[in-house]
Amino acid sequence: MPALDEIQIRDPFVLHVPEEGRFHLFGSTDPNIWRGPATGFDTYWSTDLAEWHGPIPAFRPEADFWSHTQYWAPEVHRHGGAFYMFATFTAEGRRRGTQVLRAERAEGPYVPWSDGPLTPPDWECLDGTLYVGDGNGEDGTPYMVFCHEWKDVGDGEIRAVRLTPDLRGTVGEPLLLFTASEAPWSRPLDRPGPTAYVTDGPFLHRTADGRLLMLWSSMGEDGYALGVATSESGGVRGPWRQADAALWPRDGGHGMLFTGPDGHLLLTLHHPNETPEERAQFIEVEEVPGGLALR
Numbered sequence: 001m002p003a004l005d006e007i008q009i010r011d012p013f014v015l016h017v018p019e020e021g022r023f024h025l026f027g028s029t030d031p032n033i034w035r036g037p038a039t040g041f042d043t044y045w046s047t048d049l050a051e052w053h054g055p056i057p058a059f060r061p062e063a064d065f066w067s068h069t070q071y072w073a074p075e076v077h078r079h080g081g082a083f084y085m086f087a088t089f090t091a092e093g094r095r096r097g098t099q100v101l102r103a104e105r106a107e108g109p110y111v112p113w114s115d116g117p118l119t120p121p122d123w124e125c126l127d128g129t130l131y132v133g134d135g136n137g138e139d140g141t142p143y144m145v146f147c148h149e150w151k152d153v154g155d156g157e158i159r160a161v162r163l164t165p166d167l168r169g170t171v172g173e174p175l176l177l178f179t180a181s182e183a184p185w186s187r188p189l190d191r192p193g194p195t196a197y198v199t200d201g202p203f204l205h206r207t208a209d210g211r212l213l214m215l216w217s218s219m220g221e222d223g224y225a226l227g228v229a230t231s232e233s234g235g236v237r238g239p240w241r242q243a244d245a246a247l248w249p250r251d252g253g254h255g256m257l258f259t260g261p262d263g264h265l266l267l268t269l270h271h272p273n274e275t276p277e278e279r280a281q282f283i284e285v286e287e288v289p290g291g292l293a294l295r
Contacts, residue, residue, distance in 0.1 A: 003051070009279065014268055023258075026041065027041075028041075029042040037069060040057060041058045041071060058103075059110040072089075073087060075128075076106060080166075083104070084167055085110045098117055124149040142162070143162055157177075158178055178229065179197070182242055185249070207287045212231040213230055214240065248269060253270070255269030265284070265285050
């Protein structure tokens with residue numbers, strides 16, 4: 001059974017299945033996610049977040065699957081009695097996008113559910129996450145919040161699109177929530193050419209006192225970083241107010257929140273940000289008036 005620091009993983013996502021007493025860990029698990037053929041996604045499970053069982057193949061593509069490289073950022077959400085994986089794929093001659101897969105059990109196996117990506121086919125997109133409205137007139141309405149990449153727009157965007165109730169399609173056009181440069185802590189990519197800002201890994205969280213927060217990542221003063229935004233309306237449409245400083249300011253990001261076995265709120269992200277050294281970190285956090293704080 002591997003320990004957490006023995007599992008190479010980017011973009012970690014933890015799903016608790018109470019009736020199993022298990023926490024399931026998903027993420028980008030190919031040894032080199034940047035190039036070459038992709039294997040798929042593996043998952044691990046634990047009862048205490050210390051000892052992990054796996055890897056278990058959660059997704060392996062059929063020979064005719066449209067993408068065979070760069071499998072990124074799988075998230076698994078329980079919805080309507082099944083488990084849905086939102087994951088990013090790309091292929092030669094096609095734009096990167098987020099597709100939905102489905103399984104009967106948390107560990108899979110997952111099979112394609114949507115007919116290709118649900119992000120616009122002529123946009124470069126990634127890191128779609130599921131948000132189901134729970135207030136502000138959005139009750140029960142599913143949305144996918146995703147990133148429209150800097151490669152298209154320069155100033156990377158976070159957008160939301162309404163989904164059909166079965167999560168197989170979209171309704172209407174994607175709504176712009178904010179751009180990366182709106183965050184005081186975000187910095188442009190250190191690269192030649194036009195100025196460009198990254199958006200990565202959105203994840204939404206409803207606090208105990210009813211505020212709607214969004215975690216997301218960009219480049220900060222000290223490399224890859226993670227910040228928090230707050231919806232001033234309490235709904236996914238915002239407007240979104242950015243925290244002045246990054247919650248995790250250095251060499252790590254693409255995070256999400258979950259409640260651990262002791263009832264404490266935990267942030268997981270990958271740190272460091274360099275392949276093949278990236279590992280999932282579990283950091284205790286607390287809800288504060290300005291958003292979140294590390295404990």
